[in-house]
Amino acid sequence: MRSYGQYCPVAKAAEVLGDRWTVLLMREMGFGVDRFNELERCLPGISRSVLAQRLRHLERVGLVERLAADGNNVRYELTQAGRDLKPVIRSLGEWAAKWAFVDPDPLELDSDLLIRWMSRHVAHDQLPERRIVAEFSFATPRVKRYWLVLDRDEASVCMHDPGFDTDVSVMADTEALYCVYMGKRTLSSAIKDGLVTIHGPRALVRDFPRWFSWSDFAPTVREAAGTKTRA
Amino acid sequence: MRSYGQYCPVAKAAEVLGDRWTVLLMREMGFGVDRFNELERCLPGISRSVLAQRLRHLERVGLVERLAADGNNVRYELTQAGRDLKPVIRSLGEWAAKWAFVDPDPLELDSDLLIRWMSRHVAHDQLPERRIVAEFSFATPRVKRYWLVLDRDEASVCMHDPGFDTDVSVMADTEALYCVYMGKRTLSSAIKDGLVTIHGPRALVRDFPRWFSWSDFAPTVREAAGTKTRA
DNA sequence: CGGTATCCCCCGCGATACTG
């Protein structure tokens, strides 16, 4: 971003972070996404050239470190300056969750993203001791299936059947599950309305709601839903 | 700014604030600048069309309210949502003051801005009871003079001699006074180095350093000057 | 996987002039 020509920290921050995609890229890296192609997948719509340009820029200004283990095995890590930005970006999100946030636009109902985001917010300590495979099916905006493989240490997303037996099967309306994730409604209300259905052994179905901690911003979204004052 | 197509508060905040100038505009309004032409002067380089477009946008998304007292007497005020953004923008600046901030670029030495900024950070309770007129002279990058009229309630900047008697006369190297303002150096060190000279009655010259509270970010800049670790 | 190279369009935005 072109300089503002001001010796002011706010202006400097705006120059470093003001380019399109940069804040979202930092958000993703703050969640530990560290590979070029994975970053691309987490930012639908970004072009590969822009992603490369942003990563170079962030490296140049000292927010990101490029770690080339060997040849084509590259990882990107936040520096301390980059990690230090995490609470700032969070406060941006908290602000938006409180004021600028209404309902999901139909165009925003990307089930790929939702599944990725859910996989980042697994309450691992609430899971059974053994590995759990949860299958998710969405009908809208297009039919999609995913498998979440969860254990006490890790959560991974599969776009194809991983081969393991499925423990729990979830059918969800994409918008409804997005709203649950974001704190706009409760999972139980979505289930009552028939927008989310969970199949599987009784004990697992009972515990399922506790396996996810949902969005970091959900508490703020819930709070904002109460106080509707905008002026 | 084009949508990111993500139902995520961080993405929404980036859409609302991501356009060029928007964050700086909100910074200015947070300081109470509320007139179109004054905003233009506080954002050197912004074009009038972009300023108008940004104000309309911010009004549309509910951060700014346009108050037309009558005809051409218009003021812009932050809504509660806009005021709520102030600490967020501040945290952006704090981050930059800590990590992304080195020395003023020669092109950033705009004495107009410096005087305006200083006038916002007057420690009114440290002033004498009576009105004080301080004259500032800069030699670089071009010869410029200003008068700061200070009292217990108010501070105003004059680009021309206001007619009142001058109480204190300050001659300053622009870069040095910028650095003092931003916390990169102390006023006394700048005086010692002959980069700032204060003339006037002994008592006023003695008290002058306490009349200004300097930049909000100065403490962070000072702190960062100690710890040079960047990785 | 981890990028680069190219192409090209569009529009953001700065400059200037003009109006009520």
Add this chain to the structure above:
DNA sequence: CAGTATCGCGGGGGATACCG
């Protein structure tokens, strides 16, 4: 003071192809 109107360019960035 508070804008609108117009113009013109520069480059941001999306799409696609290609490479080691």
